Amino acid sequence: MGRLQKILIPSLGLVLAFWFYSARDTFKPEMLRGKRVIVTGASTGIGEQMAYHLARMGAHVLLTARTEARLRNVVQRCLELGAASARFVSGTMEDTAFAQHVVREAQASLGGLDMLILNHVGASYFGFFDGDVEHVRKLLEINFLSYVAMTTSALPMLKESEGSIVVVSSMAGKVGFPFTVPYSATKFALDGFFSSLRQEFAIQSINVSITLCILGFIDTERAVRAAAEVLLERPAPRDECALEILKGAALRRRELYYRYSSTRLPLLLRDCAAELLDYLVRSRYRLPATPGGPRPQH
Numbered sequence: 001m002g003r004l005q006k007i008l009i010p011s012l013g014l015v016l017a018f019w020f021y022s023a024r025d026t027f028k029p030e031m032l033r034g035k036r037v038i039v040t041g042a043s044t045g046i047g048e049q050m051a052y053h054l055a056r057m058g059a060h061v062l063l064t065a066r067t068e069a070r071l072r073n074v075v076q077r078c079l080e081l082g083a084a085s086a087r088f089v090s091g092t093m094e095d096t097a098f099a100q101h102v103v104r105e106a107q108a109s110l111g112g113l114d115m116l117i118l119n120h121v122g123a124s125y126f127g128f129f130d131g132d133v134e135h136v137r138k139l140l141e142i143n144f145l146s147y148v149a150m151t152t153s154a155l156p157m158l159k160e161s162e163g164s165i166v167v168v169s170s171m172a173g174k175v176g177f178p179f180t181v182p183y184s185a186t187k188f189a190l191d192g193f194f195s196s197l198r199q200e201f202a203i204q205s206i207n208v209s210i211t212l213c214i215l216g217f218i219d220t221e222r223a224v225r226a227a228a229e230v231l232l233e234r235p236a237p238r239d240e241c242a243l244e245i246l247k248g249a250a251l252r253r254r255e256l257y258y259r260y261s262s263t264r265l266p267l268l269l270r271d272c273a274a275e276l277l278d279y280l281v282r283s284r285y286r287l288p289a290t291p292g293g294p295r296p297q298h
């Protein structure tokens with residue numbers, strides 16, 4: 001009996017703790033109703049899908065990317081889907097002044113901000129590193145520095161609303177993958193910046209959540225065009241991916257993994273068997289017969 005109690009009581013405690021923890025963590029679409037959200041890179045791909053989900057949930061969306069004609073269509077569709085409001089600002093994130101301009105636009109048109117979704121990426125090549133240092137610099141400006149600039153400008157509004165920052169990164173921002181050298185550098189940089197910033201928020205009791213999203217291969221047009229022939233991996237659907245990101249953001253998660261089986265599970269190997277993980281990653285590539293590697297795709 002005594003032994004039974006020793007086992008039963010802690011087990012019951014564990015079950016209750018697990019139940020309490022999961023109950024706290026249920027996503028409801030109403031969580032995003034009426035929220036004021038910026039989505040960058042919203043003209044195509046995962047960003048476009050996030051805009052549509054947010055619209056269905058009744059959020060106010062401010063979308064940005066370079067291509068005005070596409071943004072106009074996405075805004076129109078968001079309004080049809082039920083967005084509380086939808087607008088866009090077009091321009092390039094190569095310019096940090098533009099990043100700051102987008103945030104000012106949120107202040108002017110929405111009167112504040114609840115969620116900043118940093119998702120855009122500049123075009124790069126999927127192939128062996130070609131030694132082009134200027135390309136690395138440019139990609140760092142688009143994929144990293146503009147994220148820093150937007151966060152810095154948006155922070156006063158996010159502190160005010162106790163809001164959220166969502167950083168869309170990749171498995172290639174946690175592990176080295178072949179053929180993504182410049183891109184991977186920019187994604188690792190995001191992890192350093194935002195993980196360190198999260199620590200400072202904790203010390204300063206700043207209630208702004210930072211969700212770093214670690215994505216595997218997703219079926220967006222550009223990614224499929226660039227990599228599908230070389231990868232033995234099947235891309236996951238972009239609309240489901242977009243919804244998972246929003247759920248993680250609404251629940252103020254620290255990190256989000258999509259899909260779990262091709263991100264979180266392989267990453268468990270990283271600290272105890274790095275060489276094995278490297279080998280498994282390479283084994284997912286159909287390596288080319290030509291010594292130059294796959295033709296660079298932009």
Ligand SMILES: NC(=O)C1=CN([C@@H]2O[C@H](COP(=O)(O)OP(=O)(O)OC[C@H]3O[C@@H](n4cnc5c(N)ncnc54)[C@H](OP(=O)(O)O)[C@@H]3O)[C@@H](O)[C@H]2O)C=CC1
Nearest residue numbers: 041043044045046065066067092093120121170218220223
């Ligand atoms: N697809 C995948 O397999 C994976 C994607 N990810 C991440 O998900 C996020 C979205 O990727 P995905 O949807 O595939 O990308 P897409 O290429 O479909 O979309 C990229 C977006 O960024 C915008 N953009 C490109 N260059 C600039 C620029 N200079 N200034 C401002 N905006 C720009 C594009 O619009 P426009 O050209 O009109 O400016 C577009 O809206 C990225 O952060 C990516 O790293 C992570 C892992 C895997």
Ligand SMILES: CC(C)CCC[C@@H](C)[C@H]1CC[C@H]2[C@@H]3C(=O)C=C4C[C@@H](O)CC[C@]4(C)[C@H]3CC[C@]12C
Nearest residue numbers: 170171172177216217222223226227233262266
């Ligand atoms: C451990 C493995 C089983 C997981 C495999 C996941 C691999 C296949 C995933 C993880 C990260 C993915 C890359 C990515 O993040 C973004 C882009 C940019 C896009 O324009 C071109 C495609 C590219 C390079 C993706 C290619 C597929 C990658 C390497």
